[in-house]
Amino acid sequence: MEFKRLTLLAGHYGSGKTNIAVNLAFELKKQADRVAIGDLDIVNPYFRTKDSADMLEKAGISLICSPYANSNVDIPALPQEMYALTDDKTLHAIVDIGGDDRGALALGRYAPAIVEENNYDMWLVVNRFRPLTSNATDTLEVMNEILTACKIPFTGIVNNSNLGADTTEETVLSSVLYGQEVAKACGLPLIMTTVEERLYPALKDKIPNLFPLGLQSRIFDK
Amino acid sequence: MADKVLMKGNEAIAEAAIMAGCRHYFGYPITPQTEIAAYMAKRMPKIGGVFLQAESEIAAINMVYGVSSTGKRVMTSSSSPGVSRKSEGISYMAGADLPALIVNVQRGGPGLGGIQPSQSDYFQATRGSGHGDYHLIVLAPSSVQEMADLTIKGFDLGDKYRMPVMLLADGTMGQMMEPVSFDNVETKEYDKSWAVTGTKCERKHNIINSLYLKPEELEKENFARFERYKVIEANEAMYQEYKMDDAEICVVAFGIAARVAQNAIDAAREEGIKVGMIRPITLWPFPKAPMLAATDKVHTFISVEMSMGQMIEDIKLATECRRPVELCNRVGGMIPTPDEVLDSIRAAAQKGGNK
Numbered sequence: 144m145e146f147k148r149l150t151l152l153a154g155h156y157g158s159g160k161t162n163i164a165v166n167l168a169f170e171l172k173k174q175a176d177r178v179a180i181g182d183l184d185i186v187n188p189y190f191r192t193k194d195s196a197d198m199l200e201k202a203g204i205s206l207i208c209s210p211y212a213n214s215n216v217d218i219p220a221l222p223q224e225m226y227a228l229t230d231d232k233t234l235h236a237i238v239d240i241g242g243d244d245r246g247a248l249a250l251g252r253y254a255p256a257i258v259e260e261n262n263y264d265m266w267l268v269v270n271r272f273r274p275l276t277s278n279a280t281d282t283l284e285v286m287n288e289i290l291t292a293c294k295i296p297f298t299g300i301v302n303n304s305n306l307g308a309d310t311t312e313e314t315v316l317s318s319v320l321y322g323q324e325v326a327k328a329c330g331l332p333l334i335m336t337t338v339e340e341r342l343y344p345a346l347k348d349k350i351p352n353l354f355p356l357g358l359q360s361r362i363f364d365k
Numbered sequence: 366m367a368d369k370v371l372m373k374g375n376e377a378i379a380e381a382a383i384m385a386g387c388r389h390y391f392g393y394p395i396t397p398q399t400e401i402a403a404y405m406a407k408r409m410p411k412i413g414g415v416f417l418q419a420e421s422e423i424a425a426i427n428m429v430y431g432v433s434s435t436g437k438r439v440m441t442s443s444s445s446p447g448v449s450r451k452s453e454g455i456s457y458m459a460g461a462d463l464p465a466l467i468v469n470v471q472r473g474g475p476g477l478g479g480i481q482p483s484q485s486d487y488f489q490a491t492r493g494s495g496h497g498d499y500h501l502i503v504l505a506p507s508s509v510q511e512m513a514d515l516t517i518k519g520f521d522l523g524d525k526y527r528m529p530v531m532l533l534a535d536g537t538m539g540q541m542m543e544p545v546s547f548d549n550v551e552t553k554e555y556d557k558s559w560a561v562t563g564t565k566c567e568r569k570h571n572i573i574n575s576l577y578l579k580p581e582e583l584e585k586e587n588f589a590r591f592e593r594y595k596v597i598e599a600n601e602a603m604y605q606e607y608k609m610d611d612a613e614i615c616v617v618a619f620g621i622a623a624r625v626a627q628n629a630i631d632a633a634r635e636e637g638i639k640v641g642m643i644r645p646i647t648l649w650p651f652p653k654a655p656m657l658a659a660t661d662k663v664h665t666f667i668s669v670e671m672s673m674g675q676m677i678e679d680i681k682l683a684t685e686c687r688r689p690v691e692l693c694n695r696v697g698g699m700i701p702t703p704d705e706v707l708d709s710i711r712a713a714a715q716k717g718g719n720k
Contacts, residue, residue: 156400157373157542272371272544274380275407306371309544362702363537363624 144335144354146171147264149228149236149257151250151295154268155276155285156242159303163268163337164239165195166356168204175235181228182208183249184241185219192239195359207236221249229256243285244292254294265297266334271304271321272314279321279328286329299334300326308364310338312345319350369546374512375400375539378468378532379408381516382440385552387466388414389432389439391425393447396480397536398470401442422447426454426467433463434573436560438520442468444536445486446477448494455529456495460575462559462590464523466516467501468532470539473698481698482536484620487675490533491649498587500594502530502601503648505619509543515646517552522601524555526593533648535671537621537700597650604652605644608634612641614713615659617680618669619645621700626669629706638714648676653683660687665713669693669706 150167152160164180172178180199182192192199192206199206207224228236240250257263267286269276276282286297302322306314315338326333335352343355372380379401382390390405402418409416419425425441432439443451448469458465471486473479490503502522504515512534519530561571577583607627609615618626623644633640643659645652656666666688668677674692681690693709695701 157371157376270371272369274370274372274376275404277370306369306544307542309369361541362628362700363541363621365628 144170146174146235147262148232148234148260149238149263151238151240151257151263151265152268152301153240153247153250153265153289153293153297154242155270155273156246157273158242158268158270158276159305159337160242160268161192161239162356162358163301163303164237165192165199166354168199168237169202171235171237172202172204177234178203179205179207179227179234179236181225181236181238182206183221183225184239184246185209185221185249219249225253229253229260232260240289240293244288247289247293250293250295257295263295264299264334265295266299266301267297267329267331268301268303269322269325271302271318272306279324282325283328297329297331299332300329301334302336304336305339310342312342315342315346316349368548369544371542372509372545373400373540373542374506374509374534375470376404377509377513377545378442378516378534379404380547381513381550382466382520383408383412383414384547384550385438385517385520387438387440387520388412389437390415391417391419391428391432391439391441392443393419393422393425395444395447397472397482397539398442398444398468400539401468401470422450423454426451426458429465429467430454430458430461430463433458433465434461434561436557436562438524440466440468442470444470444472445474445483448486448489452489452495455501456493456497456499457575458529459493459495459499459501460497460586461573462527463529463573464520464527465529466519466523466532467529468534471533471535473696479698480536482538482621482700483671483696483698484535484622485672485675485696486533487648487670487672490531491651491679499590500528500649502526502528502597502650504530504532505646505648506532506534506538507620507623507644507646509538509541510545511646512538513545513547517550521553521555524553524557526597527559528593533620535621536698601647602650602652602654603646604655605646606655607642607644609641609643609659611639612659613663614638614640614665614667614710615656615663616640616642616667616669616706616710617645617656617676618642619648619676622669622671625701625703626706628703629710632703632707633710633714636711638710640710640714645676648679651679651683656680656683657685660684664688664717666690667693667709667713669701669709671695671700
């Protein structure tokens with residue numbers, strides 16, 4: 144996989160941005176020396192890259208996020224270090240943008256520098272099984288809301304269609320057409336389809352540009 | 366929509382409410398339930414419904430009172446501190462015999478507390494929360510699918526018995542994503558000839574009211590309401606048993622705590638400990654009968670809850686204190702780990718029973 148200096152991930156909340164960001168950062172670390180994740184999600188305190196902080200630190204990936212994430216200070220502030228994303232041209236980064244247009248609003252302040260440097264990818268993460276992005280028309284609506292908020296043109300689509308623990312080979316296979324339709328409707332390439340690691344071996348020859356995702360297990364899952 | 370969709374618990378509640386015929390939502394944002402309002406804001410205008418962000422939780426619950434008076438299905442949602450603010454309105458609705466679905470996606474307390482999950486509003490939900498003698502039917506889902514199913518059931522129960530119903534979830538349940546199916550949605554219609562819809566000069570006018578200045582009348586209203594509560598207690602208690610057939614220890618847990626407990630029970634079974642679980646699905650009415658029956662075979666009950674020990678009182682009442690009831694709990698936004706629950710089970714097994 145080829146990375147630009149910055150890879151920005153946006154999408155409807157619950158589309159899987161944060162998990163994909165963490166997984167892509169590990170992939171990027173194989174190719175680049177200095178890798179960071181920038182967490183611009185100032186909206187949802189329940190799912191954050193910070194939950195993966197230990198894992199990232201061990202891999203030598205730096206995490207730039209709100210110093211107040213998961214802390215007592217419940218304010219939507221971003222740290223000054225976030226400017227390293229645009230100012231430090233030796234840094235490669237995956238940027239996790241908050242859900243919907245509200246989350247993307249925070250990206251706007253970095254937009255002029257990102258667009259000017261023009262060494263970025265901006266991918267829309269989509270899941271056919273999320274009710275508000277279940278077809279190309281609705282998904283396009285979400286994309287345009289995000290675009291209006293952050294003013295950074297998209298460059299590709301990431302199909303992350305899944306049903307959580309109920310995901311089967313069939314689930315993923317049946318979503319490929321949806322991914323292509325969304326890409327076509329947006330006039331953008333379908334960059335990849337992502338799939339949980341356990342299903343990767345069975346599907347890797349059936350779906351082009353398939354990318355395996357490691358997931359974190361939760362104590363209340365069976 | 367596909368056969369199955371991937372939803373957050375909060376979204377599942379909102380979509381299920383729409384499927385149950387709810388076209389009026391009034392709320393005020395608060396973490397961790399804001400996605401309910403956000404979902405309603407997107408969906409309601411597309412289906413001819415009303416989404417209104419009120420100026421406060423107090424305003425929202427009184428708007429719910431108003432719409433319910435007209436016989437329409439209506440809901441509001443909030444998280445713990447917001448539900449405290451709604452309590453006055455909930456009491457008024459109970460006093461006026463008005464149905465509605467009130468969702469509480471609990472967070473840690475008291476006061477502003479935190480934003481992480483909690484079950485410490487158990488007393489608030491099951492003891493009525495506001496002033497006066499009344500109950501709410503309290504439904505406690507333990508999966509995203511149940512969030513949807515019990516939302517629909519909640520509207521039906523509210524209409525059937527003319528009373529407010531509370532869906533009591535927690536932050537994790539609201540935020541977690543799981544597959545959910547809306548294939549078998551069935552909802553009923555109930556007589557609402559009591560509603561204020563305009564008499565057209567064809568009938569006597571209906572009155573929606575909770576003010577009774579004559580004590581004899583107010584007492585009569587209370588007695589009549591509690592006769593209805595008796596019917597509900599006899600007919601509507603819901604629960605699920607897990608590995609109770611040969612159990613000598615009974616874990617009681619609801620919502621997210623029940624899921625953690627189930628993993629601990631499986632681990633304990635592998636160690637040869639005979640342990641099972643009764644998971645209340647209705648917290649009011651509390652499933653007393655299966656718990657009393659379980660006292661014949663189990664030597665210890667363990668209440669696993671994310672509070673300082675609230676449901677434990679109902680377990681003691683239901684079991685008439687025939688067996689010891691231990692408490693395994695975390696609070697303040699912490700969730701007990703399967704290992705912590707397992708330790709409680711091991712301790713109970715070691716102590717053994719006195720039967």
